[in-house]
Each structure stands twice: as structure tokens, then as C-alpha cells.
Amino acid sequence: MKMEFSEAGYAIGSDEWDDNIPDNWDDSIPDKWDNNILDTFKVFPSATKPQKGGLHLFADYDFTATYQMEEEKFPAHIIRKEDMKLKDVVKEHVLPFLPAKSLMKFRAVSKEWDKWIGGPLLTYQQSFLCQSLSGYFYQDTKMGWDPTFISLDHSASGVPNPALHFLPEKVKILSSCNGLLLCQGWEKYYVCNPATQDWKMLPLPQYYHGAEPAVVLAFEPSLRNIEVYYHVICAFPLLGQPIIGFEIYSSESNSWKCSSAYCTELENPSLVGGGLYMKGVAYYETTSNEVLAFAVKDELPAIISLPTMLVGRHGSLTQMEGELCYITAYNETGNVFLIDIYQGMEMSLKRSVSVNLGPNRSYTQECEVLPCVNSDAVVICVGSFIYLYHPREQKVERTMTSSGAIGYGRKFLPYINSLVTLH
Numbered sequence: 001m002k003m004e005f006s007e008a009g010y011a012i013g014s015d016e017w018d019d020n021i022p023d024n025w026d027d028s029i030p031d032k033w034d035n036n037i038l039d040t041f042k043v044f045p046s047a048t049k050p051q052k053g054g055l056h057l058f059a060d061y062d063f064t065a066t067y068q069m070e071e072e073k074f075p076a077h078i079i080r081k082e083d084m085k086l087k088d089v090v091k092e093h094v095l096p097f098l099p100a101k102s103l104m105k106f107r108a109v110s111k112e113w114d115k116w117i118g119g120p121l122l123t124y125q126q127s128f129l130c131q132s133l134s135g136y137f138y139q140d141t142k143m144g145w146d147p148t149f150i151s152l153d154h155s156a157s158g159v160p161n162p163a164l165h166f167l168p169e170k171v172k173i174l175s176s177c178n179g180l181l182l183c184q185g186w187e188k189y190y191v192c193n194p195a196t197q198d199w200k201m202l203p204l205p206q207y208y209h210g211a212e213p214a215v216v217l218a219f220e221p222s223l224r225n226i227e228v229y230y231h232v233i234c235a236f237p238l239l240g241q242p243i244i245g246f247e248i249y250s251s252e253s254n255s256w257k258c259s260s261a262y263c264t265e266l267e268n269p270s271l272v273g274g275g276l277y278m279k280g281v282a283y284y285e286t287t288s289n290e291v292l293a294f295a296v297k298d299e300l301p302a303i304i305s306l307p308t309m310l311v312g313r314h315g316s317l318t319q320m321e322g323e324l325c326y327i328t329a330y331n332e333t334g335n336v337f338l339i340d341i342y343q344g345m346e347m348s349l350k351r352s353v354s355v356n357l358g359p360n361r362s363y364t365q366e367c368e369v370l371p372c373v374n375s376d377a378v379v380i381c382v383g384s385f386i387y388l389y390h391p392r393e394q395k396v397e398r399t400m401t402s403s404g405a406i407g408y409g410r411k412f413l414p415y416i417n418s419l420v421t422l423h
Contacts, residue, residue, distance in 0.1 A: 091116055096125035099134055099417035100179075100195035101158040120421070127179065127228070127420035128221035131374045134417035136386070137162070137181065137194075140410045141172045149194070149415070150386065152399060157417040159194040166197040173411070175217040175232075175274040179418025182217040182232060182274075189232065191217065191251075191422065194415075198422045202232065205256045207247050209234050214271035216282035218296050221420060227252070228423055231296055233282045237269045238262075244269050244301070246294060251423070263301040266290060273411070276317045276371060278324060283317055291317065291326075307342055307349065316369040321376050325350075329380050331364040339378055339389065357387050357396060370412045381412065 091113060095103060103126065107114040116122055134157035139147040149162035164171060164183065167190055171183035183190045192199035209215065219230035232249040244266060246259040263269075268288035275284040277296075283304075284292040291304040306326055309315060315328035326342040335358050341351040357380070370379040370386070377388040377397075388397040 096122060096129040098126070099130055099132070099157040100126075100419050101417055102156045103419065123419045123421055124226065127418050128223070130418060131178075131416060133373055133375045133377075134415055136370065136412045137173050137176060137415050138410075138412050139173055142410070146170070147173055150399065150412075152388070159417070161197060162194065164192065164194060167192060167199055168201075173413055174213065174215050175277075176413040176415050177217040177219045177230070177277050178221055179416045179420045180217060180219050180230065180422075181413070181415075182215060184213070189215075189249075191230065191232070193418065193420055193422060195417055196419060196421070200251075200422050202249055203255065205234065205247050205249070206258060207234075207236060207245070209236055209247070212273055214273060214275065214284050216275040216277050216284070218277045218280075218282060219420075220280075221418075228420055233294060233296060235263075235271055235275075235282075235284050235292060235294065237271070242266070242269050244271070244292065246299070246301070248296070248299075259299045261294075261299045261301055263292060263303070265303050266292060274413075276319070276324075278319050278373075283324070285317060304345060304347060306347055307340075316371050318369070318372045318379075319374065320372065320378070322374075327369045327378055329367050329369050329378075331367055331382075333364060337367060337380065337382075339380075341378070341391075351391065353391065355389050355396065357382060357389075357398075368412075371414050373414045373416065 095106065095117065098106075103117050103122075107117045133152065135149055135151040135153075137147050138150055139145060146163035146165075149159050151157050164173075164181075167183065167185070169185040169188075171185050171190060173181055173183050174189075175182040179193060179195065181192050181194060183192065187204065189202040189205075190199055191202065213234055214236065215232055215234045217230065217232055219228075221228070229250070229252045231251070234247045234249075235244050236247065237243065238245055242264065244263040246261060247256055248259055249256045266286060266288065267290060268286060270287040271292065272285045272287060275282055277283070280296055282294045282296060284294075286292060289306045289308060291306060293302045293304055294300070295302075306315070307328075309328065315326050318325050318327055320327070320341070320343070323343050324345070326347055328340045328342075330338045332338050332354065335356055337355050337357050339351075339353050339355055340349060342348060343350040365382055368381045370381055372379045375388075376392060377390050380387045380389065384400055386399050388399075389395075390397075
């Protein structure tokens with residue numbers, strides 16, 4: 001199988017965002033900047049043209065009040081404005097698709113752009129229009145290390161303080177969802193946006209969630225979620241009983257409540273850390289061959305059976321092309337890895353493929369499938385490298401991690417570089 005192999009740049013550590021603008025800045029940008037601005041945005045193809053997993057994902061939202069996107073044309077009301085400059089089109093209809101780090105750079109274009117990027121309207125638009133996977137927060141909780149951020153595109157995506165030292169205490173990251181992180185300190189939970197360093201401390205829950213709580217952060221940016229409401233769902237076993245209960249935090253009420261729903265159908269009610277949230281459902285992996293699903297709005301639990309794994313196979317719940325998947329990977333020989341993709345609520349095998357991840361070696365190596373969001377890629381960590389395999393294009397990309405052996409305590413959480421504001 002012939003595949004294209006490329007190596008992406010990487011960064012681990014702090015990014016410096018310089019938002020300073022000279023006091024004597026001339027707001028009148030020369031007309032010749034129009035072409036320069038267009039050239040600048042060529043490095044962001046997803047911002048200038050629809051991509052796979054891009055605009056079609058917004059079909060569920062009502063954009064008629066703001067945009068009329070038909071046949072990849074600009075909105076009609078823009079076309080009628082013959083005197084509208086390209087820089088204004090870019091400002092209003094390209095910037096919302098860019099990750100947070102890129103937007104911070106473009107604040108230096110002019111005072112007008114600085115005001116627009118720092119305003120609530122763009123922040124609101126960018127939170128649901130920019131949905132591409134930016135990278136991973138990595139933390140080894142067993143070693144007690146601070147979090148680090150592994151960017152998949154250092155020039156475009158990043159955070160100013162990946163160790164989250166802006167929080168009032170040292171934390172471990174439990175869950176990530178659409179630009180927000182859920183963290184746990186000594187006793188408290190925190191929800192924060194690492195791109196803006198905005199954070200909120202949650203009130204104490206009513207029940208004891210344990211030292212390694214099974215919690216999921218649920219946040220869905222949309223035109224209907226103007227107030228940026230989110231939920232935290234904790235699934236916890238009742239003491240001495242094979243029953244799973246659920247406690248839910250709502251940012252709208254700023255309070256916890258215990259759900260009346262219980263799950264008694266798990267073979268082994270032992271849950272594995274944080275989980276995955278997508279399309280209104282929180283998913284938790286268990287120590288048995290099952291996944292616990294919980295519909296947040298209706299508070300309904302369900303059980304999903306996973307395929308039986310052979311010894312040495314490692315899998316992970318992930319989101320791929322908008323669908324729930326369970327993906328396993330196994331190093332067959334040398335640099336050849338077998339990838340199995342199971343999809344849907346029945347978790348039936350949809351694809352099995354052998355992939356050459358390189359470089360050539362004479363020994364096998366343990367690997368780990370990483371959770372992924374809003375992407376068509378399978379993400380695999382092997383040693384000190386993260387590989388992104390794109391099944392459709394049969395292409396492999398590689399970036400470097402902070403190294404370290406695969407094992408208990410090491411966690412990768414997918415992250416979207418968003419400007420979403422906490423209330």
C-alpha cells in the first residue's frame with residue numbers, strides 16, 4: 001500500500017502571544033494590503049474553502065440570520081456591496097474559522113481588527129465555526145507532571161500557558177470538550193479555557209466522586225447556546241452495590257443534582273477515568289468489555305458492547321467523521337500496524353487495514369490509539385511520536401510528543417483551540 005508520509009512541526013511548552021498594538025497605529029490600511037491578506041490566509045486552507053468535516057457539519061444549525069452559504073459563494077448581501085474591500089470580507093467571514101492562536105496574531109493588523117477579534121460577536125462565532133482538532137493536552141498523573149500541549153500545527157494553534165498555572169492550584173485534566181477543559185484540584189473541579197485563561201471553580205458535588213472520577217465535560221457551541229451553558233456528568237458506583245449513579249452539574253443553575261436514573265446492567269461497574277461526549281451523549285469506558293452511555297438531556301443510561309480484544313490489542317473510543325467509533329491498533333511486525341475501526345452502536349467492524357507508520361525497525365513496539373474529535377484521522381501514539389493516519393487519502397502524518405512509556409497515568413485529551421467565553 002503506497003502512502004504519502006510527511007512530518008509536521010511540533011511544540012511542547014509555552015507560546016508567547018504578543019497582543020500589543022502601537023498607540024500611533026494608522027487605522028487606514030492601504031488598499032494594497034487586500035492581496036497580501038489573501039496570501040496570508042493561504043496557509044489556512046480550511047478557512048478559505050469548505051473542507052471534509054467542515055461546513056457540512058453545520059447543517060443542523062440555522063445560519064439564515066447571518067449567512068446565506070450556497071454553492072460555495074459569498075453571501076448575497078456582500079456581493080451587493082461593490083465597495084466592500086477584501087480585508088473586510090476576510091475580517092467578517094474568514095476569521096471565525098481560524099484557531100485562537102492565529103486570531104491573536106491578527107489582532108496586530110490594525111486597531112479595527114484588534115477590536116473585532118476581542119469582541120463578543122467574533123468570540124461567539126468562532127466557538128462553533130472553528131471545530132478542527134488542534135492538538136492534545138498531555139499529562140502523566142502518575143508522575144505528578146504538569147500538563148503540556150502538543151500542537152498539530154504550531155504556527156496556527158497553541159495556548160499561552162499549557163501547564164495551566166493560571167488556576168489557583170495544581171490540577172490534573174479530566175475531560176476536554178470543544179475548547180473547554182475540566183480539571184480537578186485537591187477537592188475542587190475547575191472548568192477553563194486554556195486559550196483565554198478564563199476559568200471557573202465549580203461548587204462541591206453532593207456525592208463523593210473518588211480520586212479518579214469518571215467525569216465527562218459536555219459543551220456544544222451553537223447558535224442556540226449563546227450563554228455558553230455546559231454540563232459535567234459524573235458516573236459513580238454506589239458503595240457496596242453493583243449500581244452506577246449519575247450526578248450532573250449545570251452551569252445554567254451553577255449547581256449539582258443527582259439523576260433519578262441508575263445503571264444496573266454492567267457486568268463490572270468499574271469505570272475508567274474520564275470519557276467522551278458527542279451529540280448529546282456521554283460515553284464511559286469500563287474495565288469490562290462494555291461502554292456506558294448516558295443521554296444527558298433525557299438522563300437515560302445504556303450499555304454498548306465492545307468487540308472482543310485479543311491480547312496485546314489496545315483500543316479507544318473516538319469520534320471519526322461525526323460517528324462514534326472504537327479503534328484498535330496493533331504492531332504486527334517492524335513498522336507495520338494493523339488498525340481495526342468499529343463503528344455505530346452495534347460496534348461492527350467497518351474497516352481493517354495494515355499501515356506502514358515508519359521508520360523501519362526490526363522490533364515491534366507498543367502503541368496507543370488516542371481519542372479524536374471532528375476529524376477523519378486515526379491517531380496513534382508510538383513511543384515519542386504521534387501518527388495521524390487518514391484512511392481516505394491513505395496518508396500518514398507524524399508529530400513528536402514529550403516522550404515517555406505508554407502506561408497507567410499517561411493521558412492524552414483532544415483539544416480545539418477556541419475563544420469560547422465562560423460565564
